[in-house]
Amino acid sequence: MTPTPDHAAPSASVQDRVDAYWTARAPAYDDYQQRPERRELDRRAWAEVWGGALPPAPARVLDVGCGSGYVACLLADAGHDVVGVDSATGMVDRAREHAAAMAARTGRAPDFRVGDAVDPDLAPGSLDAVVGRYVLWTLRDAPAALAAWWRLLRPGGTLAMVDATWFPDGLAAAEGDAFRSAYDEQVAARMPLAAADAEQKAALVAAAGFVDVRSTRLETVWELDRTHGVAPGHTPTPQHLLTARRPLAG
Template sequence: MTVPSVQDRIDAYWTRRAPAYDDHQQRPDRRELDRAAWADVWTAALPPAPADVLDVGTGSGHVACLLAALGHRVTGIDLAEGMLERAREHAASLGVAQPPRFLRGDAVDPDLPAGSVDAVTGRYVMWTLREPVAAVRRWAALLRPGGVVAVVDSTWFPEGVATGGEAFTAAYDDDVVAALPLAEARSIDATADVLRAAGLLDVTVTPLTAVLDLDRAHGVAPGHEVRPQHLVTGRVAG
């Protein structure tokens, strides 16, 4: 009998969760507000459109579809098939000239040519990355000169993942959490330190106050608390 790897267990959890997770992302009461707020976040962080962007851990394609609507050429990768199914459905109905393409791929080691993109994005993926420093180094190798890594995350479980609920902790048990250096980080500085350790330059941390205001007004996903989110960026030499 083959024992599932840490990544296999993470992927199975997010495939099971994909419908409920995506439905929450698409709630009518805040969908357009979210799009406007996140468009501001990514427009400030990325090169002007059109740029070639890799969205790692793309999930149901929220970031990738928004970036395509902003005029970027986007590839999204994920290992959770349930998430990719939702992402492709959204891309098919996006109504833009160049919708994002979605591929099965490992955020820790994307299978793209070196120097092939202008930016690497990721939203809510850093905390659940195995080998985050190695992952960011590989992202940096994909960038053209002056390219940027822009990731958004929070300290979701500073008191431990046991606060995340029964279904979550069944997937993110002690063995899985031990393989994820940022899963129980107490400060966003831990994420910024990963980008620095990977060799990125000009690493900055920006609190996303508009997103926090939306979360306070409209609530967050079941099992989560309202927590400040941050944009963390760094670049390669130009």
């Protein structure tokens, strides 16, 4: 992985603190995603989301900020060759548990690695798609991440990100003492996308040189959240799928 330049050194401490929070949250976060009352409804909804965004299988796909592996496992189940990276070790541990169970059941599973979503350690031009769910808002350096993902994609490759305006009033207004402690003023200053809307995120992607940038509101996911509820401390919030591609030339 490319060494972090000296002028960006403070980001390491920011990332370490965020990773510690998500490592501690990993079991509860993963258990909530697997809750039985909407498991199959979620799987169908998200399979439709990603199926419409990605090239036909088998494609080489990177899931950045993969968390406990929900999206990566769904894509591998659809026939894609998937690598998932996350810098929170607790999340990767959970993802690997799911991968082991999936491999025993189907003979295929994602490859989960501890790694930096802002600077994934893969070969340039080796991917057909880079995907992420709920990662844009937490990037400590979004322009650097977009530049890195551009390099990893083959010409014509797809970028597909799902996110929402989770914190329209800023991270300081979020609920939960543990969250506010992890995402304090220093961390919040490095994560301006936490309060950004879909149009602002799309503009950032276009500024990075991607083309065919589109933002689509996920109505099926919105209805599921309104019907079944969302995680404690959250309210149902419209989510958007942001798609783009690296140009064939350039």
